[in-house]
Amino acid sequence: MLGISYIRELFNLSMxxxxxxxxxxxxxxxxxxGGKTRISDKRVKQISDMFKIPEKYISKELTDLDKxxxxxxxxxxxxxxxxxxxxxxxxDDETGEEITITRTELDSGALLAIEMNTYQIDEExxxxxxxxxxxxxxxKAQEDEDCMDYGLSDANQLLSLYEYFxxxxxxxxxxxxxxxxxxxGVKVAYGKAVSSDKFVRKIAxxxxxxxxxxxxxxxxxxxxxxxx
Numbered sequence: 108m109l110g111i112s113y114i115r116e117l118f119n120l121s122m123x124x125x126x127x128x129x130x131x132x133x134x135x136x137x138x139x140x141g142g143k144t145r146i147s148d149k150r151v152k153q154i155s156d157m158f159k160i161p162e163k164y165i166s167k168e169l170t171d172l173d174k175x176x177x178x179x180x181x182x183x184x185x186x187x188x189x190x191x192x193x194x195x196x197x198x199d200d201e202t203g204e205e206i207t208i209t210r211t212e213l214d215s216g217a218l219l220a221i222e223m224n225t226y227q228i229d230e231e232x233x234x235x236x237x238x239x240x241x242x243x244x245x246x247k248a249q250e251d252e253d254c255m256d257y258g259l260s261d262a263n264q265l266l267s268l269y270e271y272f273x274x275x276x277x278x279x280x281x282x283x284x285x286x287x288x289x290x291x292g293v294k295v296a297y298g299k300a301v302s303s304d305k306f307v308r309k310i311a312x313x314x315x316x317x318x319x320x321x322x323x324x325x326x327x328x329x330x331x332x333x334x335x
Contacts, residue, residue: 110164111154112140113174117181118158129153139166159184172231179224182217189217230306233285237313 115125122136129136129150138144146154146166155162160180164173195210292310294300302308 108169108174109140109142110160110167110169110173110177111136111146113169113177114154114158114160114165117177128157170231172228172235175224175228175231179221179228182221182224186213186217186221189214230285233289234309234313237289237310 111125114120115122120128122133122140126133126136135144139146151162151165154160154165158181160177164177167173169177190211190213192209192211194207196205196207198204199206288304288307289310291300291302291304292307293314295302295307295311296314302311
């Protein structure tokens with residue numbers, strides 16, 4: 108899905124609604140979203156300014172992380188709409204007199220939405236990091252002559268993953284529940300456990316896909332060195 112299409116979904120707009128706001132026809136919006144017409148830089152800026160969404164998302168094919176980042180931008184832009192003021196009474200330390208002050212708080216529903224969005228972004232980044240770590244392990248082993256033996260290369264991959272998990276454990280921003288999900292995802296990927304949790308299944312799928320895509324190539328490398 109292109110960013111412009113997701114903006115319509117995010118702000119609950121029809122093609123006609125968006126066309127009116129941009130001063131173009133519905134057909135132009137349809138061509139933008141269908142990839143038939145390139146969105147000009149001027150139009151990208153107009154859309155970005157109108158919806159307070161970074162320009163880099165407007166005309167690109169979005170990942171799940173991109174969508175979450177766009178949701179975050181929308182939440183941050185609307186945060187003032189969910190603030191409320193109330194009066195509170197405090198005691199002056201020096202005089203002992205009561206003083207009435209005005210406090211500003213964020214609506215609990217909006218606060219929960221922001222926290223959930225932040226958590227989802229962290230999950231997607233974690234998935235991306237796991238995939239990148241696996242890819243880097245594979246590339247490194249291919250380049251390193253000492254790792255060309257299949258078994259040793261496999262061990263090096265696992266070692267790199269363990270090192271990555273240690274980094275996660277040390278990171279104060281990673282919740283224990285998230286770490287447990289990652290470890291459970293590894294177990295699910297290798298048939299050692301089952302889970303109905305969507306995040307755990309995503310992790311397991313990422314690991315399975317890695318294995319399916321690269322195990323054959325690893326075996327070909329191993330066979331090549333055995334023949335020698």
